[in-house]
Amino acid sequence: MTHADDVTWMERAIELSRNCPPAEGAFSVGAIIVSAGGEELARGYSRETDAHVHAEEAALAKLLADDPRMAGATLYSTLEPCSERKSRPLTCTQLILRSPIRRVVIAWREPSLLVADCVGVETLQADGIEILELQELASRAREANAHLLK
Numbered sequence: 001m002t003h004a005d006d007v008t009w010m011e012r013a014i015e016l017s018r019n020c021p022p023a024e025g026a027f028s029v030g031a032i033i034v035s036a037g038g039e040e041l042a043r044g045y046s047r048e049t050d051a052h053v054h055a056e057e058a059a060l061a062k063l064l065a066d067d068p069r070m071a072g073a074t075l076y077s078t079l080e081p082c083s084e085r086k087s088r089p090l091t092c093t094q095l096i097l098r099s100p101i102r103r104v105v106i107a108w109r110e111p112s113l114l115v116a117d118c119v120g121v122e123t124l125q126a127d128g129i130e131i132l133e134l135q136e137l138a139s140r141a142r143e144a145n146a147h148l149l150k
Contacts, residue, residue, distance in 0.1 A: 001038070001074060006105050009034055010137050013043075013076045014107065017055070017144040020046040027110070028144040029079045031055035033063065033101070036072030052087035055079075060095050070100040078141040080109045081120040093120040096129070103130045107141035111149075 001009075009032055016030030026046060033041045044058025056077050063070060081092035081104065096104060110118035121131050142149060 001034075005038065006074075006076075006132060006134060007137065009074070009076045010078070010105060010107055010134050011140075013055075013078050014137065014140050014144070016043055016045050017078045017141065019048070020055075020144060022147040023047060023051070024147070027079055027148065029055035029077060030144075031059045031075060031077040033059050033070070034074050034076065035069045036074075039069070041067070041069055041073060054082060054085075054088075054092050056081050056092040057088070057095055060099060065099065072103075073101050074103040074105055075101050076105045078107045078144070080106050080118055081124070082110070083118050083120040083123055091120075093123050096124060097127055102128070103132070105132045105134060107134050108138035109133070 013030040013032045017028050020028035022028060029046045032043045035041055042059045042062035045055050047053060048058045056075060075096060081096055083091050083093045085091045104124055109121060125131055
C-alpha cells in the first residue's frame with residue numbers, strides 16, 4: 001500500500017466512525033480490513049451490533065479466522081486498538097494478534113481518558129506487527145469523539 005492508499009482507507013474509516021452512537025465512557029471508532037490487493041474485506045464501527053462491541057472486533061467478526069485473504073491484510077482503525085477491556089474476554093489487540101493481520105494503521109493513540117495507559121501499539125509491535133500512525137488525520141478522527149474530549 002502506498003501512503004496515498006493508507007490515507008484514503010483511513011478517511012473511509014473516519015467516515016465510518018461517524019455511524020457510532022455516541023456513548024459516555026466509550027470512543028467512537030471505525031475500522032476497515034483491506035487485503036494486500038486493495039480489496040475491502042470487512043468493516044465495523046463501535047457499538048455496531050451491541051453496546052459493547054469495538055470497531056476492530058466488529059470488522060474481524062465478519063471474517064473467518066482462516067480466511068486466506070487476511071494474510072497480508074491491513075487493518076485501518078481510527079484509534080489505537082484497546083489493550084485493556086472490561087466488557088469482553090479479549091481486547092482488540094489480542095484479537096488482532098490471533099488473526100493473520102500483520103499491519104495496522106491508526107489515526108491517533110488512545111489518550112489516558114478512559115484507560116490510564118493503553119499499550120496496544122507497543123504490544124502489537126512487540127509481536128512483529130507493523131504499525132503506521134497517520135498523525136495528519138488524528139484531528140479528523142477525534143471529531144467523532146467530541147462528546148468525550150470536551
